[in-house]
Amino acid sequence: MAAPARYRPSRRALALFLALVALLLTVAASLAIGSREIPLHTVWDALRGLPVTSGDAAAVLDLRVPRTVIGLTAGIALGVSGAIIQAVTRNPLADPGILGVNAGSAFFVSLAVGLLGVTSPQGYLWFAFLGAFVATVIVSLIGAVGRGAASPARLTLAGVALGAVLTGIVSAVRLSDPKSFEILQVWESGSLQDRGWDVAAPVIPFIAAGLLLAALLGPSLNAMALGDDLAASLGTRLVRTRLLAIVAVTLLAGGATAMAGPIAFVGLMIPHIARWIVGPDQRWIIALTVLLAPVLLLASDIVARVVLRPGELPVGVVTAIVGAPVLIVLVRRRRVSGL
Amino acid sequence: MTATMRGARGEVIRRPRRALAVTIALAVTALVLAFVALGLGDYPLDPLEVVRAAFASDGSFATTIVLDWRLPRVLVALLFGAALGLSGALFQSLTRNPLGSPDIIGFSTGSYTGALLVITVLGTGYVSTALGALIGGMLTALLVYLLAYRQGMQGFRLIIVGIAVTAMLQSFNIWLLLRSSTEVAMTASIWGAGSLSLVGWPQAWPSLIAFAILFPAALLLTRPLRQLELGDEAARAHGLRVEGSRLVILIVGVALIAVVTATAGPIAFVALAAPQVAKRLTASAGLPLVPAALVGAVLLLVADQLAQHVLPGSVPVGVVTIVVGGAYLIWLLVREAKGRL
Numbered sequence: 001m002a003a004p005a006r007y008r009p010s011r012r013a014l015a016l017f018l019a020l021v022a023l024l025l026t027v028a029a030s031l032a033i034g035s036r037e038i039p040l041h042t043v044w045d046a047l048r049g050l051p052v053t054s055g056d057a058a059a060v061l062d063l064r065v066p067r068t069v070i071g072l073t074a075g076i077a078l079g080v081s082g083a084i085i086q087a088v089t090r091n092p093l094a095d096p097g098i099l100g101v102n103a104g105s106a107f108f109v110s111l112a113v114g115l116l117g118v119t120s121p122q123g124y125l126w127f128a129f130l131g132a133f134v135a136t137v138i139v140s141l142i143g144a145v146g147r148g149a150a151s152p153a154r155l156t157l158a159g160v161a162l163g164a165v166l167t168g169i170v171s172a173v174r175l176s177d178p179k180s181f182e183i184l185q186v187w188e189s190g191s192l193q194d195r196g197w198d199v200a201a202p203v204i205p206f207i208a209a210g211l212l213l214a215a216l217l218g219p220s221l222n223a224m225a226l227g228d229d230l231a232a233s234l235g236t237r238l239v240r241t242r243l244l245a246i247v248a249v250t251l252l253a254g255g256a257t258a259m260a261g262p263i264a265f266v267g268l269m270i271p272h273i274a275r276w277i278v279g280p281d282q283r284w285i286i287a288l289t290v291l292l293a294p295v296l297l298l299a300s301d302i303v304a305r306v307v308l309r310p311g312e313l314p315v316g317v318v319t320a321i322v323g324a325p326v327l328i329v330l331v332r333r334r335r336v337s338g339l
Numbered sequence: 340m341t342a343t344m345r346g347a348r349g350e351v352i353r354r355p356r357r358a359l360a361v362t363i364a365l366a367v368t369a370l371v372l373a374f375v376a377l378g379l380g381d382y383p384l385d386p387l388e389v390v391r392a393a394f395a396s397d398g399s400f401a402t403t404i405v406l407d408w409r410l411p412r413v414l415v416a417l418l419f420g421a422a423l424g425l426s427g428a429l430f431q432s433l434t435r436n437p438l439g440s441p442d443i444i445g446f447s448t449g450s451y452t453g454a455l456l457v458i459t460v461l462g463t464g465y466v467s468t469a470l471g472a473l474i475g476g477m478l479t480a481l482l483v484y485l486l487a488y489r490q491g492m493q494g495f496r497l498i499i500v501g502i503a504v505t506a507m508l509q510s511f512n513i514w515l516l517l518r519s520s521t522e523v524a525m526t527a528s529i530w531g532a533g534s535l536s537l538v539g540w541p542q543a544w545p546s547l548i549a550f551a552i553l554f555p556a557a558l559l560l561t562r563p564l565r566q567l568e569l570g571d572e573a574a575r576a577h578g579l580r581v582e583g584s585r586l587v588i589l590i591v592g593v594a595l596i597a598v599v600t601a602t603a604g605p606i607a608f609v610a611l612a613a614p615q616v617a618k619r620l621t622a623s624a625g626l627p628l629v630p631a632a633l634v635g636a637v638l639l640l641v642a643d644q645l646a647q648h649v650l651p652g653s654v655p656v657g658v659v660t661i662v663v664g665g666a667y668l669i670w671l672l673v674r675e676a677k678g679r680l
Contacts, residue, residue: 093499142673154495157438158672160502164607165665171532172650172658264506308518317510324510327503328486331496 012284015277019291026298030068031060034305062196070200071192071301071315072294074256075266077207079293080214081252082267083274083286087221088245089140091155092272092330096132096253097264099159100166102190104135105257107166114173121199125258129206132254136246138162190263190316192301203255210251211290217244218283225280263316265323266297272330296322358621358630365620365633369417372637376413376644377405411543412535415602416643416656417636418550419535420609422595424617424635425557427610428626429592432564433585434497437671440611441476441596442664444501447607448508449479450593450600451531455512458527459519465545469601476593476600479504533606533657535643542602549598554632556591561628564588568625606657608664609635609642615671638663 031043036059038046046052046060078096085094085101096102108131112118118127142158220241223231232238256263274288300318307313377393378384382404384392392401393410427440434444441447453475454468461467487500512531516524563584566574571581599606613635614626620634621627642659650659 098502142669154672154675156499156502158669161665161668161672165662165669168658168661168665172654172662175532175654175658308514311517313514313517317513320506320510324503324507327506328500331499331503332486332489 012278015288016291019288019295022295023291026295026302027068027072030071030298030302031064033302034059034064035310066196066200067192067301068298070195070259071298073200073204073207074192074260074263075294075297076290077210077252077256078263078266078297079270079289080211080267080286081249081256082293083271083282083289084214084217084221084245084249084252085267086271087225087282087285088242089155090225090227093156093268093327095265095268096249096256097262097266098156098163098268098327099135099139100161100163101132101135101139101159101249101253102257102262102264103163103166103170104133104138105129105131105254106262107131107170108134109258110170110173121258122202125202125206125255128258129250129254132257133246133250135162135166136249136253140242140246190261190319191304191312191314192260193312193314195259199259203259206251207255210248210255213244213248213251214286215283217241217248218286221245221282222280225282261314261316263297263319265319265326266293268330269323269326270296272326358623358627361617361621362627362630362633365630365637369633369636369640372640372644373413373417376416376640377409379644379648380404380409407540411540412538412643413640415538415543415546416535416640418547419599419603419606420613420636420639421632422550422553422599422635423606423609423639424613424631424633425554425628426592426595427612427635428614428617428628428631429557429560429564429588429595430610431614432568432626433588433592435568436495436498437615438495438498438611438668440614441592442605442607442610443498443668444480444483445505445508446476446480446483446593446596447600447605447610448505448512449482450476450597451605452479452508452512452515453597454601455515455527455531459515459523465542465601469545469549469598472601473594473597476597477590479508480589480593531604532655533604533660534646534655535603536647536653536655538602546598546602549594553591553595553598557595558628560584560588560591564628565625604655604657606639607661608667609638609660612664612667613638 028040028043031047032038032040036055038056038059042052042056043060043064046057047065081096081101082094085096085099086092105128108127109124112124112127118124139155139159139162142155142162220231220236223234223236224238224241225231226234228238231241253267270289270293271285274285274292278284278288297315297319300322301315304313304315304318374386374389377389378386382401384401384405388401389405392399392405395402430441430444430446431437431439433439450472453471453473455471456475457464457467457471483497483501483504486504487497489496516527516531519527563574563579566577566579567581567584567588569577574581574584596610614631616638617630617634618626621630639656639660642663643656646654646656646659
């Protein structure tokens with residue numbers, strides 16, 4: 001069976017190339033734009049270690065480079081985890097933010113910060129993973145109650161409910177303990193502001209591992225899109241694939257949340273756009289998502305820096321304003337379950 | 340209480356006696372809890388002392404505490420809970436879906452947005468804030484309905500659209516808060532968590548007057564509501580003006596939410612849970628309005644007492660209801676899924 005004309009390899013390669021160009025442009029913009037405007041050539045000089053004014057050098061090297069790297073990795077992680085959840089649950093409305101995975105992560109981190117007094121990113125990283133894992137398992141279990149696949153709407157509601165409960169407890173912890181208030185306030189809203197290498201460095205290896213796992217899962221995810229029975233008859237080990245998918249989502253969504261706090265809708269939008277461009281092959285969807293998701297997160301972050309000058313908006317606020325309409329469009333389509 | 344009977348096909352036959360008994364029991368519970376709540380605090384009083392303090396009005400310290408400090412908050416918790424329960428029952432009947440409650444569909448967030456706009460642009464003031472909340476809630480209701488409408492209304496589409504609109508409005512609210520001055524933002528965000536801690540008599544009176552109009556109005560809607568539950572066709576056959584009744588129900592439902600939101604901020608999930616709990620307690624086919632209001636009153640009073648006296652620090656009651664109500668929603672989803680086995 002030949003691929004339909006619109007999904008031919010040349011078209012897919014072109015899509016990847018254009019996405020790469022967009023990503024490079026966004027990264028450059030993310031380094032240059034902010035409360036202090038720095039011309040691109042100065043950014044370039046600073047990156048190469050050439051002498052520039054100390055203010056510019058500090059802004060680029062100490063603030064914007066780590067911020068951009070965090071936006072890049074968190075964007076990739078959120079997008080790919082969204083693609084995996086959508087493929088495994090066959091649910092077009094799935095997203096680690098909407099399904100409460102990020103809220104689970106934030107919940108365990110806030111417990112660690114508020115009750116155990118953990119303050120270093122290395123310390124609470126493990127709690128972020130634990131929370132993402134627990135939330136993913138809970139939502140999958142709620143979705144799996146009853147016969148047949150969970151309806152997208154029910155899974156979404158379960159995630160929203162779980163997210164509401166966990167976020168409620170987080171704000172209770174935050175409000176009842178002034179000491180943890182500050183750390184958690186930055187954390188609760190999903191922001192790339194004031195995050196340095198100390199936050200990024202310990203997380204990046206885990207996200208890399210999650211991405212590797214996602215790449216390996218690609219073929220099995222393709223089979224699972226055909227339905228459990230057909231996938232099993234094609235030789236896919238369903239339980240193993242599901243478990244590995246949960247591990248990958250845990251690493252990716254937990255890692256992203258550990259760096260940037262709970263950010264929703266990136267994992268919802270990008271896989272849909274990717275599927276629309278390159279067709280239903282999960283390997284291509286994941287590849288394009290890797291390039292496009294950070295474009296969205298970094299662009300949202302740039303908007304977040306600019307709209308309230310000299311203050312900033314949490315980036316999660318921008319992604320919600322962009323992403324919520326996408327959710328409405330998706331649910332208005334005739335067949336919500338159509339993946 | 341086993342006043343229910345099974346009909347020939349296993350359906351529950353309604354017994355008005357059970358509904359009445361449950362209603363009375365709920366009212367008594369609410370009253371007893373209110374007296375207990377009046378005695379709780381840094382200066383504890385037993386219920387007998389509360390009664391003495393309330394009726395002696397001899398200007399003693401206990402009287403001041405009970406009548407001036409604790410009574411408004413307890414009263415407001417009861418009435419706001421009742422309003423939320425009523426509003427939830429109206430909306431859930433209207434959408435014919437247990438999840439179609441105003442907080443899930445986004446009206447509460449919309450009310451908050453309206454009120455925030457008024458506070459940040461015009462400054463505070465009870466009437467203008469309440470109006471802002473009312474208009475915000477109405478517009479959100481309209482927007483959600485329009486966006487979810489596509490060859491008819493489908494419950495789950497309404498809810499998902501509500502979730503999306505809520506997410507956008509919450510983001511808009513954060514933006515509003517961040518761009519306003521620190522003072523205004525502080526006032527608005529204390530209020531945004533959904534708290535009764537700032538309620539005294541001056542804040543209680545206007546909402547009491549509003550409820551004096553809205554509660555009877557809601558009860559007058561019982562008949563059209565029951566007819567609408569039978570389906571549009573049947574209701575029309577009974578001589579009901581379907582669209583008109585629906586609009587009135589919508590307005591009363593949003594007005595109830597708006598009054599609560601204007602005074603206490605968004606208090607989530609009471610409107611979701613109360614009607615369903617009431618329905619199960621009374622074993623009735625539809626959503627009973629008075630029991631729903633009473634369950635709401637008991638829920639909010641208990642949640643507020645928990646927030647005040649059991650939890651450390653100053654946790655707003657909205658946080659308590661969101662945790663309890665969210666857990667209830669998860670249970671509801673699991674149960675609904677099992678029902679389809």
